[in-house]
Amino acid sequence: MIDSVRGCKKYFNYILFSSKSKLKSEVASSYLNALWLVLNPLFYMLTYMFIVEVVFKRAEPNFPIFVFIGITFWDYFSRLISCSVNVIRDNRNIVTKTYIPKYVLLMVKSFVLLFKMFISIFIIFILLAIFRIKISFNVLLLLPIIVVMYIFTFGCGMILMHFGVYVNDLNDIVRILLRFIFYFSGIFYSITNSLPPIAGNILLKANPIAFFINEARNVLMYHQGLSFYLLIWLIIGLIICKIGLQLIKRNENTYIKVLR
Amino acid sequence: MKILKVKNVSLSYKTIEKNDFKALFSLKKVTTFQALKNISFSLEKGEVLGIIGQNGSGKSTLLKTIANVFSPNEGTIEIANNLKVGLLSLGTGFDNKLTGYENIYLSGMLYGYNKAYIDSKLSQIIEFSELEDFIYKPVSTYSSGMYSKLSFSIAVFLEVDILLIDEVLSVGDIHFKEKSYNKITELIKKEDKTVIVVSHSTSMIEELCSRVIWLHDGKVKMQGETTEVIKQYTKFMKNLKK
Secondary structure (H helix, E strand, O other): HHHHHHHHHHHHHHHHHHHHHHHHHHHHHHOOOOHHHHHHHHHHHHHHHHHHHHOOOOOOOHHHHHHHHHHHHHHHHHHHHHHHHHOOOOOOOHOOOOOOOOOHHHHHHHHHHHHHHHHHHHHEEEEEEEHOOOOOOHHHHHHOOOHHHOHHHHHHHHHHHHHHHOOOOHHHHHHHHHHHHHHOOOOOOOOHHHHHHHHHHHHHHHHHHHHHHHHHHHHHHHOOOOOOOOHHHHHHHHHHHHHHHHHHHHHHHHHHHHHO | OOOEEEEEEEEEEEEEEEOHHHHHHHHEEEEEEEEEEEEEEEEOOOOOEEEEEEOOOOOOHHHHHHHOOOOOOOEEEEEOOOOOOEOOOOOOOOOOOOOOHHHHHHHHHHHOHHHHHHHHHHHHHHHHHHHHHHHOHHHHHOOHHHHHHHHHHHHHHOOOOOEEOOOHOOOOOHHHHHHHHHHHHHHHHOOOEEEEEEOOOHHHHHOOOOOOEEEEEEEEEEEHHHHHHHHHHHHHHHHHOO
C-alpha cells in the first residue's frame, strides 16, 4: 500500500494532467459546454421534486437541498462504480502500448468525477443561502465524509476494474445492483423519517452510501456532528483498497493477454 | 556495461473462450499459447540489436515484455537502475479523445518526465511531426500516418535510454520514412543510444545493427554477428518459398 502511495506521487503529474485534459475535452465537445455540469444535477432535482412533492406529497422540509445532497453523493458513487468495470477496456490503447500502474487509470476517472462533485457541492451552498439555512462550522465536517467515501468507492472500483477485464457481463450485473442500491439509499426520501425505525437503522448501518448521504445532510442541514460509524467505514474502505491494490498488482501485467 | 539482461524468459498468452460470469468459476475454457520460450540475451550500452523472424515468431511480444507491458511467466528482465525504456511502435499509448498536444505531455509523463522538461522539447516534437494545426485536434481525427508521425517524434525527442523500435519505419509517406530513418541513424551513430530494432527489412537491419537475434516459433534460432545471421535467415526464407 505504501508502495502504491509512492507510485501515486510519481504518477501524480500524469493523473492531474490527464484528468484536466479529459474534463476540458468533455466540456469542449458538448453544445452547452460547462453549463451541463450544473444543469445535469439541477434537472434531476426538479424531477424528484415533482415526483415526491407533487405526486406523493411527502417531501422533507427544504426538499430541493435535501434531494440535491443525495444526488451529489449518489452521482459520484454510481458513476465511478459503473465506469470502473470498463476502465481497462476503455484504455486499451494506452494499456497495450506502455506500462502504467492500472489504478492510475481509475484515479484519473475519480478525479474527473470529484471535480464535478465539487461543482455540485458549490451549488448546495448557493441553495443553502437561498433557503436561508444557517451555515455553521459543522460544514467543515463534510470533508472527512468525502474522504471516507472516496476511499471506499475507490477500493470497490479497483476490485470491479480487475474482474471487469475477465468477465464481460459484469457490466450488466453492476448496473442492476446500482439500480437496486439507488432505491435503498434514501436519495429522495429520509430513511429515518419514512421507514420503520428498525429497518431504517439497519439500512443506515449496512448501506454505506445511505450512511454517507445521511451524514452529509446532518452536517449541512441539521448542524449535527459526525457519527462514530464513519471511522468503521474508513477502516473497511482501507481494507477494500488494500485487497484491490494487491489484486491489481498481482495481475495487471496479464490483463492485455486476456483483452481481445 | 550491460544495461539489459533477459534471462530465460518464457511467456504464454491466455485466451478465455467465453468471457462471461461462468468463466470466472470454471477455468476450463482457458487456452494458452506459448509465445516466447526460454529466451536469454543481454545488451551493452550503446549497442544496436536487431530482431528478425517470420510473422508470429514473437518479436513484438518480446519487445513488449522488455517494455514491461507484459510480465513474463518465467524468467527475469533486468534493466540497469532507473533507465527509461521507450517502446516505439504504431501509436504509443495515445488517449484518442485528447489532442495530440495533450498526448505529448501524457506520454512524456508516463516515461517519468516532468512538465518543464516536456515544455523544453515541445516545439521540436511538434515541428518534427509535421502535424501543424492538427496537433491541437483530438488524436481520433488523425490518419494512421499522422498517428505514427507523432508517436515517432515523441519517442525520439524525449530521449529514452533504451529505444525499442517495432516496424515503425514502414509507415508514413516516403518523405517521412526517409526523415525518420535519418533521425534514427543519427541517434544510433552520434548519441550512442541503446536500441533494439524489430524489422522485416533485412537491409535495414544490416545497416543499423551490430548483432542480430533470429526468433523462430518463440525460440532463439540463432544469434550473433549481423551478416552471418542474415545470411542464414535469407537462405531459410528462400527455402520456405519453395
